[in-house]
Amino acid sequence: GNPNPREGQVGSYTNAIKTSKYTWWNLIPKGTFEQFRRLANVYFLAISVMMIIGTYVPNTWENSIQYITTLGPLIVIVSCTLVKEALEDLKRHHSDNEVNNRIASVLIQHGEFKEMEWCNLQPGMIVKVNDRDEIPADIIPLVSSGEEGKCYIETANIDGETNLKLRSCAPCGGEGLPGWEDASSLSSMTDISLEFEPPNPSIHTFAGNVKTPSGTAPVGSSEVLLRGAVLRNTKWILGAVVYTG
Numbered sequence: 001g002n003p004n005p006r007e008g009q010v011g012s013y014t015n016a017i018k019t020s021k022y023t024w025w026n027l028i029p030k031g032t033f034e035q036f037r038r039l040a041n042v043y044f045l046a047i048s049v050m051m052i053i054g055t056y057v058p059n060t061w062e063n064s065i066q067y068i069t070t071l072g073p074l075i076v077i078v079s080c081t082l083v084k085e086a087l088e089d090l091k092r093h094h095s096d097n098e099v100n101n102r103i104a105s106v107l108i109q110h111g112e113f114k115e116m117e118w119c120n121l122q123p124g125m126i127v128k129v130n131d132r133d134e135i136p137a138d139i140i141p142l143v144s145s146g147e148e149g150k151c152y153i154e155t156a157n158i159d160g161e162t163n164l165k166l167r168s169c170a171p172c173g174g175e176g177l178p179g180w181e182d183a184s185s186l187s188s189m190t191d192i193s194l195e196f197e198p199p200n201p202s203i204h205t206f207a208g209n210v211k212t213p214s215g216t217a218p219v220g221s222s223e224v225l226l227r228g229a230v231l232r233n234t235k236w237i238l239g240a241v242v243y244t245g
Helices: 027-035 039-056 068-100 183-187
Strands: 103-107 113-117 126-130 138-144 150-154 165-168 193-196 208-212 215-219 230-232 236-243
Touching: 027 068, 039 068, 126 138, 138 150, 193 236
Parallel strands: none
Antiparallel strands: 103 113, 103 126, 126 236, 138 236, 150 165, 150 230, 193 208, 208 215
């Protein structure tokens, strides 16, 4: 990734999340298919089909009761379940829209910030996160208001742990070199870059490098803030987006 601090254009990546299962056009076919993955519904459907065959196909078998006594309750149960699924999924759509349209502060030229929806964040953008704000994407912190570039996060939304975890800002290239001091000094850097591994399911490992004209320094899991974590006991941080979505 190339964390160019200047204002970027929205590319092919997206930081939007989607937890909903259905849309208005696939609710009935997809929802019905999901209902008949249950063995009980398949059983009653098979019984209903056999009763219909016995009623309308000559020389098969006789029914002691009408097929509607089995098919009717099955249709009612499946319909009620579909309505329940639709209402629950509607809540997921509203929740996704609320999260995707949250506002993040993106660093542009001359140390200035521009407000941007979470869903439009791109890898390489520099975002500002304030105390008690949720991290909008997986980021590598570059500048922190804490001493020695330290910051604290709470990961209860990710792993359920409420104890605070210490994280460090990525080095600016080269061992023992001072880090970026503020947004203005960071936005003036046009030749910094980040190299890191492709997205993977592991939340406890990370391998990457930060490169500047001064040199190259490794970046590990202690310099990564995952989406969903909450910044705590730190006034603010500036971080480069590495993974989105």
